[in-house]
Amino acid sequence: MSDYRLCGWRVRSDLALPDLLPWHGDDRAPDIHIRLTEVPAALTDPVHAGPLLQIARDGTCRFALPRVGAYLVRQGREILVQPADDPEATAVRTFLFGTVFGLLCHQRGTLPLHASCVRIGGVAVAFAGRSGVGKSTLAAAFLRRGYDILADDVTVVDIDQPGGPVVLPAFPRLKLWQDAMTAFDFESTGLEAARPDLPKFVLPVESHFQAEPLPLATVYHLATVLDPRHAALERLRGLAAVTPLHQAVYRMSMLARIGETSATLAAAVRLAAGLRANWRLVRCHDHAAMDAVVTDILARQEAP
Amino acid sequence: MNGFFWLASYPKSGNTWLRLMLHSVQRGGAAPDFSEASGFAPVASARNIFDDVLGIESSDLNPDEITTLRPRLYQILASHAREPLLRKVHDAWILTPANEPLLPPAVTMGAVYIVRDPRDVVASMANHNGVALERSIARLSDPANVIAASDRRLADQLPQRLLSWSGHVESWLDSPIDPLVLRYEDMLADPLAALRRVVDRLGWSAESAMLESAVRATRFELLHAAEQRHGFRERPTRSQRFFRRGQSGGWRDELTAEQAARIEADHGPAMRRLGYL
Numbered sequence: 001m002s003d004y005r006l007c008g009w010r011v012r013s014d015l016a017l018p019d020l021l022p023w024h025g026d027d028r029a030p031d032i033h034i035r036l037t038e039v040p041a042a043l044t045d046p047v048h049a050g051p052l053l054q055i056a057r058d059g060t061c062r063f064a065l066p067r068v069g070a071y072l073v074r075q076g077r078e079i080l081v082q083p084a085d086d087p088e089a090t091a092v093r094t095f096l097f098g099t100v101f102g103l104l105c106h107q108r109g110t111l112p113l114h115a116s117c118v119r120i121g122g123v124a125v126a127f128a129g130r131s132g133v134g135k136s137t138l139a140a141a142f143l144r145r146g147y148d149i150l151a152d153d154v155t156v157v158d159i160d161q162p163g164g165p166v167v168l169p170a171f172p173r174l175k176l177w178q179d180a181m182t183a184f185d186f187e188s189t190g191l192e193a194a195r196p197d198l199p200k201f202v203l204p205v206e207s208h209f210q211a212e213p214l215p216l217a218t219v220y221h222l223a224t225v226l227d228p229r230h231a232a233l234e235r236l237r238g239l240a241a242v243t244p245l246h247q248a249v250y251r252m253s254m255l256a257r258i259g260e261t262s263a264t265l266a267a268a269v270r271l272a273a274g275l276r277a278n279w280r281l282v283r284c285h286d287h288a289a290m291d292a293v294v295t296d297i298l299a300r301q302e303a304p
Numbered sequence: 305m306n307g308f309f310w311l312a313s314y315p316k317s318g319n320t321w322l323r324l325m326l327h328s329v330q331r332g333g334a335a336p337d338f339s340e341a342s343g344f345a346p347v348a349s350a351r352n353i354f355d356d357v358l359g360i361e362s363s364d365l366n367p368d369e370i371t372t373l374r375p376r377l378y379q380i381l382a383s384h385a386r387e388p389l390l391r392k393v394h395d396a397w398i399l400t401p402a403n404e405p406l407l408p409p410a411v412t413m414g415a416v417y418i419v420r421d422p423r424d425v426v427a428s429m430a431n432h433n434g435v436a437l438e439r440s441i442a443r444l445s446d447p448a449n450v451i452a453a454s455d456r457r458l459a460d461q462l463p464q465r466l467l468s469w470s471g472h473v474e475s476w477l478d479s480p481i482d483p484l485v486l487r488y489e490d491m492l493a494d495p496l497a498a499l500r501r502v503v504d505r506l507g508w509s510a511e512s513a514m515l516e517s518a519v520r521a522t523r524f525e526l527l528h529a530a531e532q533r534h535g536f537r538e539r540p541t542r543s544q545r546f547f548r549r550g551q552s553g554g555w556r557d558e559l560t561a562e563q564a565a566r567i568e569a570d571h572g573p574a575m576r577r578l579g580y581l
Contacts, residue, residue, distance in 0.1 A: 099361070198366060
């Protein structure tokens with residue numbers, strides 16, 4: 001059993017979690033327990049019963065994937081894990097730190113965004129968008145230029161801080177597909193694959209992990225197009241800034257089906273109000289042009 | 305109960321043209337707006353819909369896991385639908401690794417299967433994908449052919465098993481859902497009649513004048529010109545143009561006699577079944 005640091009929380013886990021940094025903080029009681037134990041086959045009082053995810057009236061969530069394992073998340077304090085086979089298998093952690101982590105964040109009252117996040121100057125800048133749009137790739141382009149990473153795929157935001165929204169750094173790693181690894185000359189040999197049969201690798205960011213929380217200044221909402229004529233950069237204000245933030249909430253449409261929409265919408269409104277800027281960035285899928293995108297974002301971030 | 309109408313075809317067989325015609329019908333015969341049309345009858349294998357509805361990152365799943373879960377996706381979408389859902393499909397009509405239909409008959413309201421002479425499909429694909437004719441011919445004969453496989457980078461769409469061209473044709477024609485079979489060549493020869501058959505199958509009420517207007521608004525020259533002016537959002541990355549020739553029989557001056565003979569040898573039975581031989 002070991003203690004780890006995740007979003008500033010003390011996590012005590014039966015399962016070894018090499019994705020996380022060890023806990024070096026105060027001697028507080030653990031905020032979250034991850035226990036290897038039996039997970040009930042069904043929830044007693046489900047308000048949502050999907051094929052993979054069930055949610056009970058009290059907010060307890062059960063998530064299971066055949067041949068990987070079952071997870072139970074409750075009260076934002078406890079995750080039960082029942083691996084289908086080898087508890088050390090990468091897949092067990094892949095889903096623990098995907099959907100299950102997102103559910104935990106919602107239960108803890110933080111706002112998880114489907115976004116990667118980097119440090120520019122003294123603030124955090126997040127890149128939101130659907131899977132495959134280049135969130136991790138853009139973060140990797142910043143990493144290659146020497147910038148620090150706060151989060152990949154899920155960016156956890158605390159919107160209750162008096163000074164404005166703050167990003168709670170999650171994992172010191174990026175997940176990159178083979179094409180991005182190649183484009184950025186990152187060596188995939190010896191790296192763990194996210195799943196044994198997928199060309200998607202876990203790249204440790206090591207000393208380039210920004211482990212302390214930072215104010216979230218800017219969110220870029222990424223989209224890709226095929227025709228360069230459809231590329232665009234647009235500042236979003238007012239309601240136009242709220243809607244994409246709301247859509248960027250991790251697992252939003254799932255929450256919509258369990259009636260949590262109004263809470264997350266209110267959170268998106270508060271987040272929009274606390275940000276310095278919100279942009280929509282539409283570009284072609286082109287690794288070679290990524291460096292120019294980085295330069296452009298840096299220039300805009302440093303502008304008065 | 306609501307469910308799906310599948311607009312199914314092998315790639316490069318006229319699916320998009322039909323969708324643009326139907327989109328025009330829905331807008332009273334107006335000219336297609338490409339930026340809006342890409343949201344009409346969207347592809348059944350969109351990755352973000354799968355992720356949103358099932359609450360999982362499909363980018364963390366292997367192809368078999370994705371295919372096994374897809375019937376659940378369609379059941380959930382059908383259970384929430386307030387109107388019939390029109391979806392483009394390039395998948396063959398297959399069973400999942402769990403041995404159930406990928407596109408569940410229980411939530412299928414109907415299907416249109418658009419088919420095109422494989423010799424023209426090859427010629428179109430070779431341009432479309434920027435791959436040589438030889439590779440396209442090999443692909444059409446490959447029973448393991450999968451598109452959007454995400455073998456190097458994450459594709460916007462989920463992996464789709466096509467089977468060989470013959471396998472694709474047979475999977476749909478012999479499926480239990482009895483699709484309306486529409487030949488691209490017949491769409492070209494008489495688009496109005498083809499559109500009428502599809503609209504009737506979908507159960508839409510549309511006056512002839514509106515269908516005529518939709519046919520006029522989606523003539524090849526107009527689509528081609530609109531693509532040149534504005535670009536087309538569904539064009540594959542590697543191709544120059546999506547709307548290329550808009551003809552049938554173009555293979556006669558694009559394939560060698562030997563290449564044509566090879567396709568005929570590989571796909572003879574299915575070609576004869578559709579009147580291409």
